[in-house]
Structures are given as structure tokens and as C-alpha cells.
Amino acid sequence: MKKVAPHLGLAAGVKIANSWLLTDSQGRRFLIDTGYFTDRPALLAHLWIAGVRAKHELTAVLLTHRHSDHAANAAWLRGKFDCPVVCHEADAPFLRGAKAPPRMAVGRAPVYQEWLNLFEDAYPARSAVDETYSEGAWKWGFNVVPTPGHTEGSVMLFHEPTRTLFSGDNILAGLPPLRFIEHLSLAAPGFSQDTELCNRHVHKFLSDLPQTDCLCSGHGPIVLEGTSRKLKLLLPKCAHAISS
Numbered sequence: 001m002k003k004v005a006p007h008l009g010l011a012a013g014v015k016i017a018n019s020w021l022l023t024d025s026q027g028r029r030f031l032i033d034t035g036y037f038t039d040r041p042a043l044l045a046h047l048w049i050a051g052v053r054a055k056h057e058l059t060a061v062l063l064t065h066r067h068s069d070h071a072a073n074a075a076w077l078r079g080k081f082d083c084p085v086v087c088h089e090a091d092a093p094f095l096r097g098a099k100a101p102p103r104m105a106v107g108r109a110p111v112y113q114e115w116l117n118l119f120e121d122a123y124p125a126r127s128a129v130d131e132t133y134s135e136g137a138w139k140w141g142f143n144v145v146p147t148p149g150h151t152e153g154s155v156m157l158f159h160e161p162t163r164t165l166f167s168g169d170n171i172l173a174g175l176p177p178l179r180f181i182e183h184l185s186l187a188a189p190g191f192s193q194d195t196e197l198c199n200r201h202v203h204k205f206l207s208d209l210p211q212t213d214c215l216c217s218g219h220g221p222i223v224l225e226g227t228s229r230k231l232k233l234l235l236p237k238c239a240h241a242i243s244s
Contacts, residue, residue: 017069019043020166020216021050022159028059028140032157032166033218034073037123043073055082060131062142063087064168065154066094066101067191070218071125084130088146091153092129104191113190145205149198150187156205163213165227170202171234174220182221184230186237196242203238206231 016039020032029052035043052058058081063071066087074085074095085095093099101124104117133144133155145156147170157166165171169192172185186202189195209231215223223230 017218018216018220021047021052022162022164024141024159024161029057030060030062030140031058031077032062032216033064033070033168034061034077036069037072040073040076052081055080057081058083059140061085062157062166063091063095064157064166064170064218065151066091066125067151067169068120068123068125070168071095071127072123074125075127078128078130085127086131086133087129088144088153088155089132089134090148091151092132094152095125095127095129097126102193110190113188117191145201147187147198147201147205149194149196149201150192152193154198156202158210158212160210163211165212165215165231167215167217169218170198171215171217171231172219173215173217173223180221182223184215184223184234186234186241199238199241203235203242206235206238 016036017033019035019039022030022032047053058077060083061074061077063074063086065071077083078085087095094101104120135144135146138144141159141161143158143160145158147154147156150169154168154170156168156170158164159166170187172188174181174183175185187195187198192198209228212228212231213224215227215231
């Protein structure tokens with residue numbers, strides 16, 4: 001995890017998926033997504049470096065969706081820092097274990113994605129959920145943008161005070177193994193339940209895009225230069241994906 005955009009108080013994890021630490025102007029600290037199980041030592045080390053070391057030093061864990069590369073450490077963080085875990089109301093039953101998640105895409109993805117999907121099916125993330133969000137203005141300056149289709153309750157979170165978009169896997173800034181090379185793209189079909197539905201919601205958001213100075217996606221580097229312009233360039237791709 002490396003320090004980035006210190007004026008925003010952001011830090012990013014760079015193993016399987018990104019975890020983003022946002023410190024707002026009130027000193028509240030939010031971890032957006034939590035990485036996979038294997039990310040735990042690195043996540044703990046980088047939180048320590050960032051000064052998050054004791055209970056109550058995380059205000060909340062905010063999840064963009066329930067997939068294990070984003071939510072696997074939620075329960076552990078909740079116990080360690082005594083902080084609430086928050087996700088969209090449609091993903092909450094799966095994280096709580098009240099519903100079994102549907103199988104990931106089979107036969108529709110490249111081989112390496114199929115293998116990752118098998119792991120997701122075998123080891124889905126589980127966590128208590130303390131609060132849920134639905135759509136629109138939420139608290140702490142966050143605006144919730146539902147993007148069902150990647151998962152039942154996948155979302156993007158727009159932090160209005162810092163003009164930062166946490167896009168989860170709905171808009172990607174890069175893909176492994178070239179995760180440090182910036183390349184904006186839409187949700188990967190092999191990991192999504194209904195990419196057309198997801199893209200429809202992304203298209204709606206981009207069509208009325210607020211000024212966005214920073215993009216923090218689920219995979220890939222932070223985007224700080226020309227962010228709004230680069231996001232709007234995805235509109236034709238969205239339109240094509242919806243119409244094709």
C-alpha cells in the first residue's frame with residue numbers, strides 16, 4: 001500500500017484488489033473495500049503506517065460489493081477496530097450468510113477468470129453488516145450510486161467534499177497483471193452477473209457526471225489527472241455495451 005494524494009488522505013493497497021483509506025476534513029477514517037484474505041498482513045501494516053492502530057480509529061468499513069477480493073477482511077477489521085461494516089442492502093443477506101450467493105460465470109470467461117470464480121464460489125466473504133445504504137445522499141459526504149449487475153448490491157461511492165469516486169469493479173482503472181498501467185474500462189463480464197444492467201447504471205451516472213477530481217477503482221492505479229474527461233470517454237463504450 002502506498003501513500004497517494006495526501007491532500008485527500010488516501011492510501012491504496014496493491015495486491016489482488018485495492019483498498020482505499022480516506023481521511024476526511026473532520027479526521028474520520030473510512031476504509032473502502034478490504035482486499036482478499038491473503039492481503040491481511042499487508043493491509044494491517046499499511047494501516048499501522050497510516051496511524052490506524054487501535055479500536056475506534058476506523059470510522060467505518062464501506063464496501064462497494066460483496067466479492068471476496070473486496071470484502072473478505074471486513075469481519076476481521078470489524079473485530080479488530082470495533083468499527084461498523086456497511087454495504088448496499090441487496091448485498092447484505094449474502095455477506096451475513098442468510099442467502100447463498102449464485103455461482104459466478106461459468107463457461108463465459110477466460111480460463112484464469114474461471115479459476116478465480118471457482119475460488120469465489122468456494123470461499124465467499126462473510127461478515128456481520130451493521131448498516132446498509134440504498135441510493136442517493138448518505139452521511140459523511142458520501143453519495144451512493146447503485147450499479148446492480150456486477151453483484152446484486154454493487155455500488156459506486158462518490159465522496160462529494162473531495163470529489164472522489166470510489167468505483168469498485170464497475171469502472172476499472174487497470175487490470176492485473178498490468179495494474180500500475182492506467183487503462184479505464186467497464187465491469188468485466190466474466191466476474192459480473194449482468195454486465196448490461198451494470199453498464200446501464202454506469203452510463204446514467206456518467207451522463208450527468210459531477211466534477212470528479214479523483215478516481216479510486218477496485219483495480220488499477222489512482223487517477224488524478226483529467227479524471228472527469230477520462231470518465232466521460234467511457235460513455236460511448238457504455239452505450240455500445242448496452243446496445244450490442
